[in-house]
Amino acid sequence: MRRPTVWLPHIPRTGGQSRHEMLMHLPEYKRFDHERNSHIPLTDTVIMGHMSCLESPEWIKILFVRDPIERFWSSFYYTQKRHPSVTLAQYIKGITAPLRGYCPFTPTVDWLKWQQQEGGCNWQLDPYKWDYIFTIHEMDKFVKVMDNIGYKVNSPVQVNGNNIDYSKLATPELEMINTEYKYYKDLGITL
Numbered sequence: 001m002r003r004p005t006v007w008l009p010h011i012p013r014t015g016g017q018s019r020h021e022m023l024m025h026l027p028e029y030k031r032f033d034h035e036r037n038s039h040i041p042l043t044d045t046v047i048m049g050h051m052s053c054l055e056s057p058e059w060i061k062i063l064f065v066r067d068p069i070e071r072f073w074s075s076f077y078y079t080q081k082r083h084p085s086v087t088l089a090q091y092i093k094g095i096t097a098p099l100r101g102y103c104p105f106t107p108t109v110d111w112l113k114w115q116q117q118e119g120g121c122n123w124q125l126d127p128y129k130w131d132y133i134f135t136i137h138e139m140d141k142f143v144k145v146m147d148n149i150g151y152k153v154n155s156p157v158q159v160n161g162n163n164i165d166y167s168k169l170a171t172p173e174l175e176m177i178n179t180e181y182k183y184y185k186d187l188g189i190t191l
Contacts, residue, residue, distance in 0.1 A: 003028075003150040005059045008048040009115070011108050013074040014064045015136035018157040019048060022139070025154060046151055060149065062132045062142070065108060067191045068180035075105045092174060107180040133189055 010016040023029045029046045047059075066074070076091050083099050094104060106114070112127040134142050139156030146153045184191065 002043045005043055005045040005047065006062060006146070006149060006151065007059045008046070008062050008064070009112060010048055011064065011111050012106070013071045013078065014066045015139070016048070016064075018136075018139065019064070019142075021157050022143070022154045023048065026151060028151065046146075060131045061129070062134070062145070063108075063130045064134050064136055064142075065184060065189060065191075066136045068107075068177045068184075071180075072105045072174070072177060105176065107176050107183060109183045110176075110179070128187060130187070133187060135189075135191060 008019065010019075020031065023046055026046055028044050029048075031047075031049050076088060079091060079099070080086055086099070091105075109127050132142075132145055143153055143156055
């Protein structure tokens with residue numbers, strides 16, 4: 001039985017490592033980062049990575065999202081683990097010096113458009129058209145969808161949350177968080 005290719009763009013800080021652990025046992029699973037991949041089979045493949053280029057509009061497209069404030073904190077903590085001297089104020093304003101492991105907070109729709117542009121893909125993704133959208137806390141629903149498609153993924157992996165201090169984020173520089181909420185609202189997502 002031929003199965004459709006499933007494409008999972010990995011938006012930073014949306015449980016990508018957890019999904020990787022759920023998928024890595026599948027021989028059909030391929031993980032790509034920041035590149036155009038022209039030899040991906042159009043059927044019987046599961047693809048995940050930091051990319052927004054598609055080989056076929058027939059692929060099943062699954063997006064994972066996360067509460068933007070929770071995602072922001074996760075991104076900040078991820079950067080701070082590698083660069084402890086980076087303050088919250090510096091992170092909010094944006095770091096101009098190149099830092100290894102630095103992951104700036106970028107709204108999902110902007111990330112998708114940027115990755116698509118970087119990949120130089122011929123077929124343009126409509127960042128508002130998804131076959132399935134899950135929050136990072138809905139891994140069990142993802143397992144059921146994948147099972148129905150014909151891919152037996154591992155049991156859901158719990159995504160770690162962070163302690164969120166909303167009061168520290170009352171700053172005009174974080175208008176991008178509102179942009180993220182607007183994108184989710186436009187997609188009909190309730191967090």
